[in-house]
Amino acid sequence: MRLLLILTALLLSMPVALSANLHYGSGFSVAAFGAVSLDKSKVRYGNPASFDAERQDKVGTIRSKEIYRAIPAFQKIEKGNIKKGSAQYTKLMGEATKVYRKALKSVAISGAYVILVEQGGISDYSVTDVTAGVIAIL
Secondary structure, rough: OHHHHHHHHHHHHOOOOOOOOEEEOOEEEEEOOOOOOOEHHEEEOOOOHHHHHHHHHOOOEEEEEHHHHHOOHHHHHHHHHOOOOHHHHHHHHHHHHHHHHHHHHHHHHOOOOEEEEOOOOOOOOOOEOHHHHHHOOO
């Protein structure tokens, strides 16, 4: 009987969130009990705070490694075996990142996506993989 009382008290003291989002200091946000789960650290374009699953906002997913591999400046790094930390590496990565961000922005705006998330960064929500579309406009 005492064990039953302790278990009951423990269960009653636990927070219940049927559809509320739980936020953790690391930037990781989880919606409880089968609702949408969004890892904010994997959002590559857009503001995670602007995303609202109840509004059925459009979300695109991307595979950044594939996109970077299609960017000429990044290809120079890989083909030339340019060492990380060198001036040339820093310059080329800066160029590649500028191209990457511009392409993401273009796809997000033209497709009316509220956020673009790295593949696997959102679950229990309908998404569209836009990786090929990003690569096509590079």
